[in-house]
Amino acid sequence: MDLGYSSEQEALRDEFRKALADADPRAAFEGEPHPSGLGDATLWQRLAEHGWLATLVPEAHGGSGLEPALACMLAEEIGRSLAAVPFAASACTFTDALVRVADAATAAALLPGLADGSVRGLPLTDDCWAQRPRLVDDPAGRRPRLSGRAFNVLDGLAATHGMALVGTDADARLVLIELGAACRAPLVAGGGALDLLHPCASFEFDAVPVQLLACGAAATAHWERCVDSHALFVAFEQLGGAEAALDAARRYSLERFAFGRPIGSFQALKHMMADMLVAIDLARSNCYFGAAALAQGGDLLAEAASVARISATAAYQACAIGSTQVHGALGVTWESDCHLAYRRAQALAGHPGSQRSWKERLMALLARRAAARDASEPRSMSAAAPQAVAS
Amino acid sequence: MTLDDLPDHATFRAAARDWIARHAPWDHLGQISHARFAGQPFEHEHDWLALARRWQKLKYDAGWACLVWPVEYGGRGLSPTENVIFQEEEGPFAELFNPFMIGQGFVAPTLMAYATEAQRRRFLPPLASGEAIWCQMFSEPGVGSDLAGVRARATACEGGWRLQGQKVWTSGAHHSEWGIVLVRTDASAPKHKGMTMFFVRMDTPGITVRPIKQLSGASHFNEVFFDDVFVSDEQRLGGIDEGWKVALTTLTNERMTLGASTPVGFDEVFELARRETGDGHAPIESEDVRLRLAEWYAKVTGMRFGVYRMLSAMARGCQPGAEVAVGKLVGAGTTQAIAAYGLELLGARARVAHPDDDDVRRFHSMFSFGAIHRLEGGTDEVLRNILAERALGLPAEQRTDRGPFRDVPTAP
Numbered sequence: 001m002d003l004g005y006s007s008e009q010e011a012l013r014d015e016f017r018k019a020l021a022d023a024d025p026r027a028a029f030e031g032e033p034h035p036s037g038l039g040d041a042t043l044w045q046r047l048a049e050h051g052w053l054a055t056l057v058p059e060a061h062g063g064s065g066l067e068p069a070l071a072c073m074l075a076e077e078i079g080r081s082l083a084a085v086p087f088a089a090s091a092c093t094f095t096d097a098l099v100r101v102a103d104a105a106t107a108a109a110l111l112p113g114l115a116d117g118s119v120r121g122l123p124l125t126d127d128c129w130a131q132r133p134r135l136v137d138d139p140a141g142r143r144p145r146l147s148g149r150a151f152n153v154l155d156g157l158a159a160t161h162g163m164a165l166v167g168t169d170a171d172a173r174l175v176l177i178e179l180g181a182a183c184r185a186p187l188v189a190g191g192g193a194l195d196l197l198h199p200c201a202s203f204e205f206d207a208v209p210v211q212l213l214a215c216g217a218a219a220t221a222h223w224e225r226c227v228d229s230h231a232l233f234v235a236f237e238q239l240g241g242a243e244a245a246l247d248a249a250r251r252y253s254l255e256r257f258a259f260g261r262p263i264g265s266f267q268a269l270k271h272m273m274a275d276m277l278v279a280i281d282l283a284r285s286n287c288y289f290g291a292a293a294l295a296q297g298g299d300l301l302a303e304a305a306s307v308a309r310i311s312a313t314a315a316y317q318a319c320a321i322g323s324t325q326v327h328g329a330l331g332v333t334w335e336s337d338c339h340l341a342y343r344r345a346q347a348l349a350g351h352p353g354s355q356r357s358w359k360e361r362l363m364a365l366l367a368r369r370a371a372a373r374d375a376s377e378p379r380s381m382s383a384a385a386p387q388a389v390a391s
Numbered sequence: 392m393t394l395d396d397l398p399d400h401a402t403f404r405a406a407a408r409d410w411i412a413r414h415a416p417w418d419h420l421g422q423i424s425h426a427r428f429a430g431q432p433f434e435h436e437h438d439w440l441a442l443a444r445r446w447q448k449l450k451y452d453a454g455w456a457c458l459v460w461p462v463e464y465g466g467r468g469l470s471p472t473e474n475v476i477f478q479e480e481e482g483p484f485a486e487l488f489n490p491f492m493i494g495q496g497f498v499a500p501t502l503m504a505y506a507t508e509a510q511r512r513r514f515l516p517p518l519a520s521g522e523a524i525w526c527q528m529f530s531e532p533g534v535g536s537d538l539a540g541v542r543a544r545a546t547a548c549e550g551g552w553r554l555q556g557q558k559v560w561t562s563g564a565h566h567s568e569w570g571i572v573l574v575r576t577d578a579s580a581p582k583h584k585g586m587t588m589f590f591v592r593m594d595t596p597g598i599t600v601r602p603i604k605q606l607s608g609a610s611h612f613n614e615v616f617f618d619d620v621f622v623s624d625e626q627r628l629g630g631i632d633e634g635w636k637v638a639l640t641t642l643t644n645e646r647m648t649l650g651a652s653t654p655v656g657f658d659e660v661f662e663l664a665r666r667e668t669g670d671g672h673a674p675i676e677s678e679d680v681r682l683r684l685a686e687w688y689a690k691v692t693g694m695r696f697g698v699y700r701m702l703s704a705m706a707r708g709c710q711p712g713a714e715v716a717v718g719k720l721v722g723a724g725t726t727q728a729i730a731a732y733g734l735e736l737l738g739a740r741a742r743v744a745h746p747d748d749d750d751v752r753r754f755h756s757m758f759s760f761g762a763i764h765r766l767e768g769g770t771d772e773v774l775r776n777i778l779a780e781r782a783l784g785l786p787a788e789q790r791t792d793r794g795p796f797r798d799v800p801t802a803p
């Protein structure tokens with residue numbers, strides 16, 4: 001067992017932090033929007049130039065081919081810097097999934113673009129679909145055609161490709177969708193985004209030709225891995241965001257004086273921040289569990305992704321809310337960064353998948369496990385099962 | 392990043408599993424499984440202690456006790472990781488560690504740091520084998536979270552010291568052979584500077600131990616009275632008036648041990664929720680129940696992998712920081728919440744813990760344990776202060792007790 005990053009790996013984190021030093025979250029909503037749909041297009045370009053977008057691209061395709069656990073660490077730093085780029089969705093989840101499922105031609109076609117930032121992919125998870133996707137086989141035997149409606153997809157404005165599961169069981173199909181101009185729903189004027197950093201888009205698919213990646217059980221297995229790993233990468237992003245929010249609260253509480261002392265010396269605030277720290281500590285432990293489970297996949301990853309998502313969501317929300325409270329009236333101004341985290345934490349609580357869906361997924365898993373245990377051994381021994389969590 | 396055992400650890404785990412399978416007191420498994428949250432069941436305490444001591448002695452003789460201690464003191468010189476692996480393999484039998492937790496977990500590291508080499512060689516092996524149980528006499532009627540305010544005092548005399556005063560909430564004092572005791576030796580110095588630590592045989596003339604009946608009705612902790620008790624100067628740990636430093640060693644180990652071993656009760660409430668009630672439905676069929684259980688489960692894994700994170704950091708040479716306080720803080724509050732929820736699920740059945748109703752008895756015990764556990768070994772509030780000040784670097788509490796101890800205001 002080794003649940004931590006080595007000093008060499010931590011050095012990579014330091015390098016990445018340098019690359020993120022000039023991240024400009026406000027570029028996402030101040031000034032002219034970039035035609036690419038990216039929030040912080042300058043940062044995206046720089047991450048591409050320095051090879052960070054190719055972290056999970058295999059060496060054979062010109063990338064670094066690092067292990068996904070390291071991409072987790074980078075996603076954490078993206079969260080910490082509030083970087084307005086689709087790093088978790090595209091450079092982590094989509095790239096990881098594509099490398100696992102794509103044939104040689106597809107890999108060769110898309111991986112260079114993912115590495116140089118011109119291709120930006122995301123998984124179209126369940127929470128994105130306003131109208132379930134359907135597939136119709138093309139009578140001419142060419143690509144199957146997809147119909148359906150995806151609604152307010154986070155990072156959708158910048159995405160060029162999507163991955164989705166259509167159908168269930170034997171009819172399940174994993175497909176790759178080009179998110180061309182034709183399928184983009186018109187943008188709603190007047191802003192109003194909850195998350196100001198990751199612009200949404202909606203998509204109307206009307207018999208759009210898509211590429212088949214996998215069928216049946218293989219499609220489901222690839223998709224579960226894709227969704228679980230996405231949940232985990234996002235959980236790391238939430239973890240970094242939570243730490244940044246707590247750090248901002250801590251620093252402000254030491255600078256701001258009231259009643260003749262720093263407000264951080266009042267026990268009400270100390271305990272509030274201690275609770276934020278506790279939430280972060282639990283989230284980090286569950287996230288590391290997930291990073292270790294990535295190599296193994298399957299039920300273990302499903303369990304880890306669920307608990308990481310549950311606790312990282314709780315931590316980010318608690319810290320974003322707490323930090324806004326510690327900052328007082330300053331925290332509720334447009335100029336303060338507090339609301340960027342406050343909004344981001346809330347948006348990520350619902351994507352990928354609602355809290356409810358992750359809790360239900362976890363409980364279904366535990367119920368299956370318990371039933372299997374009941375069937376395989378006498379009840380009195382269940383406490384001694386090596387896999388049982390010591391509680 | 393891996394959950395797999397390193398090769399050495401896998402070998403160790405296999406050997407531990409094999410030995411436990413052959414030697415653990417399997418014939419008492421039922422009794423042991425029910426002991427969780429009940430502490431040491433007082434009505435059968437003698438039997439329970441005998442069983443715990445038997446298992447401890449078996450482990451000691453075969454080299455499975457106090458794994459992280461140096462070999463010369465009765466241990467194996469292994470890392471904390473092996474210790475956790477052994478506990479995982481022990482499963483329900485790890486419950487039998489309870490009577491030794493204070494002695495082996497908190498007192499022994501204090502002895503290792505401050506006793507003479509001859510004393511370490513004399514006292515540590517019987518501590519490891521379970522033959523000697525030690526207690527820790529810190530709190531007093533007016534002194535708990537503010538431990539540096541102890542008023543029990545030691546006065547120098549010919550050849551040693553005379554102890555006078557009262558300690559309270561002393562777990563296991565009634566079956567301990569030895570104890571460490573923190574007393575005031577200079578009331579004119581500021582409070583943190585005038586204390587000294589001693590160890591003392593619990594049957595020394597002048598010591599009276601009186602059990603305290605807890606909210607559960609059981610008695611695991613005691614009042615201890617010192618009436619002109621003589622201790623020799625050899626029984627001093629650390630310098631005169633330097634007892635606070637010694638106590639911090641004990642307290643740090645207490646937080647770490649409790650943080651890494653706090654039971655939570657998830658398995659118990661999960662099993663309860665899976666069982667059909669009178670209406671033919673199991674509570675877990677309700678979404679509300681599932682959502683709550685999922686939240687608690689995520690805390691359980693967070694605590695469990697928090698220990699793994701700490702072990703991994705220690706294996707890399709890092710010392711654990713103030714974050715070790717998280718485990719008990721989260722665990723105790725979660726237990727209390729789970730206990731209340733379990734009692735709610737049990738409905739009218741929960742109102743009386745019939746002697747034959749194991750479910751209800753278990754949740755009654757858990758309900759009491761939750762309240763106690765949020766206070767012992769550092770209250771929730773003290774732990775939050777520790778996290779805020781030592782992990783986050785926030786300012787310490789403003790104090791009005793900086794001057795000589797005798798001038799510190801007390802209750803009228």
